[in-house]
Amino acid sequence: MDMDGVLVREEHLVPGADTFVAELRENGIGFMVLTNNSIYSPRDLRARLLRSGLDIPEGSIWTSALATAGFLEQQRPGGSAFVVGESGLTTALHNIGYVLTDRDPDYVVLGETRTYSFEAITRAIRLVENGARFIATNPDEKGPSREGSLPATGAVAALIERATGRAPYYIGKPNPLMMRSALRALGAHSENTLMIGDRMDTDVRSGLEAGLQTVLVLSGISGRDTAELFPYRPTRIMESVGDLVGHTLDPFEAKGTPGSGVG
Structure with a gap:
């Protein structure tokens, strides 16, 4: 399941989220909380x-930092990277034995930060121009804050792409790599796994492309009206994870057609 908009909104618990997680534990159902942050x-x-x-x-x-580290470890073990991001990303790369450097790195890795530096972005552009491979943790163009929207990884990646002509490879949702790496970490199979998210463009899409059933909850970004704009549909639409309480063993046993919500 996604985190922001599904379990919490900013620092506040989504009503019923604690009961839902407790019921998963009581029934011995494994779960993984996914975030592009x-x-x-x-x-x-x-x-x-x-x-x-x-x-x-x-x-x-x-x-997405852990998924990015896992991808780089498979692609080029013991490599090097110039990182624009915070401790979540740098720690994940250190843990796989990567060297973080601004001198002839194998990769430029762009992640999320609240303090994007013009100097760091300029350095990233020059390294990509000189042949470094361009990786971004996720394509989200903006994120929420108490004061309003903030530019996120996707927006800064677009700046670097326009300056270099080199598009990044995004690891996080909706790339199915993110979902498959989480499935491996969970020890689960797509046929027996459900994805719960609040965004059609990342959560539902990545779930669909990885072969999972999907639930769109309306407690975050996407609403019923925005869901209609996409060419694909979630398996179910529900108000929040609180509506899944009592249905965790078979959340779709209720009557109703796919995408209609609980009958």
């Missing part, structure tokens, strides 16, 4: 969720 490590996110009233183990949190 690469700023924080799983330990940081666990602390944030605890403050909101949710006790989620570090091992049940999967970030």
Whole structure:
């Protein structure tokens, strides 16, 4: 399941999210919380969720930073990267043995940060121009804050792409790599797994492309009206994860056609 807009909104618990997670545990159903946010490590996110009233183990949190590190470890073990991002990303790369450098790196890796530096972006552009491979943790163009929208990884990646003519390879949702790496971490198979998210363009799409059933919840970004704009549909649309309480063993046993919500 996604985190922001599904379990929490900013620092506030989505009503019923704690009951839903407790019911998963009671029924022995494994779960993984996915987020495209690469700023924080799983330990940081666990602390944030605890403050909101949710006790989620570090091992049940999967970030685009972890997925990016896993991808780079497979592609070029023991490589090097110039990183524009925060500790969640740099820690993940350090943990796979990557060297972080601004001198002839194998990759430029762009992640999320609240303090994008013009100097760092300029350095990234020059390294990409000189042959470094361009990776971005996720394509989200903007993110929420109390004051309004903030530019996110996708927006800054577009700037670098326009300046270099080199498009990045995005690892996070909706790339099915993110979902498949989470499935491996969970030890699960797509046929027996459900994706719950609040965004049609990332959560539902990545779930569909990885072969999962999908639930769109209306507690975050996408509404019923915006869902109609896409050429694909979720398996179900529900108001929030609270509506899944009591249905965790077979969440789609209720009557109704796909995409219609619980009958």
